[in-house]
Amino acid sequence: SQKIEQNSEALNIQEGKTATLTCNYTNYSPAYLQWYRQDPGRGPVFLLLIRENEKEKRKERLKVTFDTTLKQSLFHITASQPADSATYLCAPVLVAGNNRKLIWGLGTSLAVNP
Amino acid sequence: DTGVSQDPRHKITKRGQNVTFRCDPISEHNRLYWYRQTLGQGPEFLTYFQNEAQLEKSRLLSDRFSAERPKGSFSTLEIQRTEQGDSAMYLCASSWIGGRDPDTQYFGPGTRLTVL
Secondary structure (H helix, E strand, O other), X not given: OOEEEEOOOOEEEEOOOOXXXXXXXXXXXXXXXXXEEEOOOOOOEEEEEEEOOOOEEEEOOXXXXXXXXXXXXXXXXXXXXXXXXXXXXXEEEEEEOOEEEEOOOOOEEEEEEO | OOOOEXXXXXXXXXXXXOEEEEEEOOOOOOEEEEEXXXXXXXXXXXXXXXXXXXXXXXXXXXXXXXXXXXXXXXXXXXXXXXXXXXXXXXXXXXXOOOOOOOOOOXXXXXXXXXXX
């Protein structure tokens, strides 16, 4: 069955450091992959999308990589700030003809300490 | 347009009662999704619509759950004979299938359901 694994433990880092979150998938090949941020009691917010033919995508302090050989995406937040504290969800997208399916990971909780 | 809205934001009900939630998507979006989320879990897919057609419904969804999108705009999710296990956050999202990234979903704030 299709499976996604994100960092199982919450990530605690010091302000100013780089946070790295991992998303591993098995048993399928997504056409692209999205990352979302979710704050407590709120819906997820879209951050970045990376396609299978892209190795890396950047947006301000965010960087996403996509390694289709390792079946892994890494999500980096550089110069982290306490306001970056949230849960980050990985969501690969399978595309088969006209059918598309987005699969959600459980998320990784990030806490940035001042 | 201010994004996806959901109503109510919170609902407390007694076991056995019926509840209905509403979602208003971003106006030009033709796809609408319903998810359920419990603490520490990712969103669990329930169903989605393209315009007014319900294209997919999760096999996990019991017959007590029904959703409609009668005019291809707002949608309602009804849960009949609620059970304590239905307590969760119910999220609505919308997307534009004609855009470059049709699977980027824009979420509403959610409806928190508590079944006593």
